[in-house]
Amino acid sequence: MSGLLGVFFNFCRTSVRGVRLKMKVHLLLILAVCLNTQYGSSALPDSCSYPPSKWCSSLHSAVQCGVLKQCLESNFTRSHQTADPVRVELYYESLCPGCRGFLTQMLFPTWLMLSDIMAVTLVPYGNAQEKPDEQKYIFLCQHGEQECLGNMIETCLLNMTENAFYTIFCMESSNDVIKSAKSCVEVSSPEVSWDKLMTCVNGNQGNQLMHQNAMKTKALNPPHEYVPWVTINGVHTEDLQNKAMNSLFTLVCSMYKGTKPPACGSSQRHYKSYCHNE
Incomplete structure (x- = not known):
């Protein structure tokens, strides 16, 4: 994978650890933009008639594009920043x-x-x-x-x-x-x-x-x-x-x-659970 998609996926692979679900919508947005730019409009969801930048603009667009949960979480978090x-x-x-x-x-x-x-x-x-x-x-x-x-x-x-x-x-x-x-x-x-x-x-x-x-x-x-x-x-x-x-x-x-968002690492969970070789 090369070019714009390579940059995006390298970023995703190294940066999403500890990020809450609310941020996935932003990643989905830019991924759709990248895919559409590189490979044409067929890469966007067939059921979604909205451009990526409008997926969270209304209840209808969020439902049609399959990102309702992500949009709701993103809006909730943003509204509680002080x-x-x-x-x-x-x-x-x-x-x-x-x-x-x-x-x-x-x-x-x-x-x-x-x-x-x-x-x-x-x-x-x-x-x-x-x-x-x-x-x-x-x-x-x-x-x-x-x-x-x-x-x-x-x-x-x-x-x-x-x-x-x-x-x-x-x-x-x-x-x-x-x-x-x-x-x-x-x-x-x-x-x-x-x-x-x-x-x-x-x-x-x-x-x-x-x-x-x-x-x-x-x-x-x-x-x-x-x-x-x-x-x-x-x-x-x-x-x-x-x-x-x-x-x-x-x-x-x-x-x-x-209050630091989870993306900053303040609320990351560290697991120490192992599956031992028997």
């Missing part, structure tokens, strides 16, 4: 190899497992530069025009749908970020019209949204020196950056001030 979530912001650019690796192999899997206790903000801009051009801005990207296009597509997605992270993960996990964009949108954000998305990308709205990303990136304190650049609860230090790069999962669990 502490503020750990805020993770990623400043990145769409074609930066290091950014793509961190987003797909560290940030997204961590968010899937700990979405009840963390909030993620994506800021696609990175080391780009902007120049005023009358009422608009011209953007120059470190990895060329294709990166500027990727940044703009992802920026417009973040403004147009709550499911943008799924779609961005799909894009950044693919062999070609730009060529995969349309199919990723169709699979994981079907509520977004590709034509409307490209209207944003090529129009004043996208230009202004990217300008906001530029301003937010320039306002970083300390100023960013590289990407991916991570802030935790609005703070960046080299220590936090290193911990995030090495194990964001562990960092989020350690910084959450409420």
Whole structure:
């Protein structure tokens, strides 16, 4: 097994120990997205007419797609969280190899497992530069025009749908970020019209949204020196950056001030029962 599915199954194989049933729905969602992207729509359940991002949107969709129990447990747990979530912001650019690796192999899997206790903000801009051009801005990207296009597509997605992270993960996990964009949108954000998305990308709205990303990136304190650049609860230090790069999962669990979810290991059971060779 290779590519996106390989990454997913490697993550599942190493990360699901101690995770409650409520998280299975998130794993099911992204698995369906991966399968659909790689092999076509036939990989989705025949009885389910909803896209993965909508499986828990209503009682009817949860029943039809066979995930009612998981959706109910997920909603119950989320409603009983009392502490503020750990805020993770990623400043990145769409074609930066290091950014793509961190987003797909560290940030997204961590968010899937700990979405009840963390909030993620994506800021696609990175080391780009902007120049005023009358009422608009011209953007120059470190990895060329294709990166500027990727940044703009992802920026417009973040403004147009709550499911943008799924779609961005799909894009950044693919062999070609730009060529995969349309199919990723169709699979994981079907509520977004590709034509409307490209209207944003090529129009004043996208230009202004990217300008906001530029301003937010320039306002970083300390100023960013590289990407991916991570802030935790609005703070960046080299220590936090290193911990995030090495194990964001562990960092989020350690910084959450409420009751730790089972995924963090606080409620794991350890069994010492053996079947002896007779």
